[in-house]
Amino acid sequence: MSGQVDEGLRSxxxxxxxxxxxTQELYNWGRRNSIWPLQFGLACCAIEMIATAASRYxxxxxxxxxxxxxxxxxxxxxxxxxxTKKMAPQIVRLYNQMPDPKYVISMGACAISGxxxxxxxxxxxxxxxxxxxDVYIPGCPPRPEALLHAFMELQRxxxxxxxxxxxxxxxxxxxxxxxxPVPAFGAHDLEPPANPDVFRPPVVERT
Amino acid sequence: MTPDPYFFIVIFCGVAVVxxxxxxxxxxxxxxxxxxxxxxxxxxxTYECGVESIGEARGQFQSQYYLYCxxxxxxxxxxxxxxxxxxxxxxxxxxxFIAILVFLLLLIEGLVWAWSKGCLD
Numbered sequence: 001m002s003g004q005v006d007e008g009l010r011s012x013x014x015x016x017x018x019x020x021x022x023t024q025e026l027y028n029w030g031r032r033n034s035i036w037p038l039q040f041g042l043a044c045c046a047i048e049m050i051a052t053a054a055s056r057y058x059x060x061x062x063x064x065x066x067x068x069x070x071x072x073x074x075x076x077x078x079x080x081x082x083x084t085k086k087m088a089p090q091i092v093r094l095y096n097q098m099p100d101p102k103y104v105i106s107m108g109a110c111a112i113s114g115x116x117x118x119x120x121x122x123x124x125x126x127x128x129x130x131x132x133x134d135v136y137i138p139g140c141p142p143r144p145e146a147l148l149h150a151f152m153e154l155q156r157x158x159x160x161x162x163x164x165x166x167x168x169x170x171x172x173x174x175x176x177x178x179x180x181p182v183p184a185f186g187a188h189d190l191e192p193p194a195n196p197d198v199f200r201p202p203v204v205e206r207t
Numbered sequence: 208m209t210p211d212p213y214f215f216i217v218i219f220c221g222v223a224v225v226x227x228x229x230x231x232x233x234x235x236x237x238x239x240x241x242x243x244x245x246x247x248x249x250x251x252x253t254y255e256c257g258v259e260s261i262g263e264a265r266g267q268f269q270s271q272y273y274l275y276c277x278x279x280x281x282x283x284x285x286x287x288x289x290x291x292x293x294x295x296x297x298x299x300x301x302x303x304f305i306a307i308l309v310f311l312l313l314l315i316e317g318l319v320w321a322w323s324k325g326c327l328d
Contacts, residue, residue: 070255071255071257072255090257090258091257093249093257093258093259094256094257096247096249096250097249097250097252097255097257099250100242100245163241164241171242171245172241172242172243174243177245178245178247178250179245179247179248179249179250182249
C-alpha cells in the first residue's frame with residue numbers, strides 16, 4: 001500500500017521512466033477523475049450548475065461532465081438550490097438509491113441552511129439534516145468557479161481516502177450505513193426534523 | 208503452414224468470452240476484499256426517481272381511441288396500399304384481385320362501423 005515506497009526512490013524511478021503506484025492511489029486516481037454527478041437541479045443554483053457544465057466553465061476538464069439522469073449511475077449529488085420540505089424525502093431517497101461510493105455537494109445558502117427562507121415554514125434548514133454532506137459551497141447563488149472549487153476539494157478528499165486500516169473510507173466499512181431514513185410528512189414539520197446520526201451542527205460558544 | 212481460416216473465429220469467441228468476464232471477476236474480487244455490498248430497500252427498488260411507486264404495474268387502459276385507429280386505417284393506410292394496386296391493376300391475376308377486394312371489404316366494413324357511430328358527422 002501507499003507509504004511503503006520511499007518518496008525519493010519513487011521520484012528517482014520516475015525520472016528513469018518507471019512509475020510506481022499502489023492499488024489505493026490507482027483506485028482513487030480513477031475515481032477522482034471520473035466523478036459522475038446526478039442530473040438534479042432544484043432552484044436557481046441549478047442554473048449555475050448548468051453553466052459550470054457548459055462550454056465556458058467546462059466541468060469536463062475535471063472529468064465530471066457526465067450528468068446522469070439515474071441515481072444508479074451517479075457518484076455525486078449536487079444539491080443545487082432550495083430544498084423544500086416537500087422535496088426533502090425525495091432527495092434522501094435518491095441519495096439512498098445511489099451506489100457506494102457516493103458524495104454530496106451542498107450548493108448555495110439554501111441547501112446549507114435554508115438561506116433567505118430560513119425563517120419560512122416550508123423550506124428545509126439544510127440538507128445536512130438528513131444526508132452526510134462532503135463539501136459546502138456558500139453563495140446565493142455561488143458562481144461556477146465556486147462549484148469548480150468545490151469539485152476540486154471533493155477530488156482532494158477522494159484522493160485522501162484510505163482503502164484499508166482503521167481510518168478507511170466509510171463506504172468500505174461494513175458497519176457504516178449506506179442508506180439513511182427517509183423523513184415523512186408530519187402534522188407541522190418533517191418527522192423527524194433531523195437525523196441525529198448525521199446532523200451534528202457546530203456548537204456556538206458564547207463568551 | 209497456414210492456420211485454418213476458421214481458427215480466427217475460435218480466437219474471436221475466446222476473446223469475446225474473456226473480455227466481459229474479466230471486469231466482472233475484478234468487481235467480484237473487489238467486493239470480496241475491499242468494499243462490502245450494502246443493499247437496502249431503496250437501493251433495490253425498481254423505480255429510481257425518488258418518488259415512491261404506488262399501485263400495481265399491471266393497470267387496465269380504456270380503449271377509447273379505437274375509432275381514431277379505424278379512421279386512420281381507412282383514410283391513411285388504405286390509400287398507401289391502393290396506389291400500387293391501381294398502378295399494377297391491368298397486369299394483376301385473378302387471385303391478387305380477389306385478395307385486394309377482401310382487404311378493401313374489411314376496411315369498408317370499418318368505414319360503415321365508423322359512419323354508423325357518427326364519426327364522420
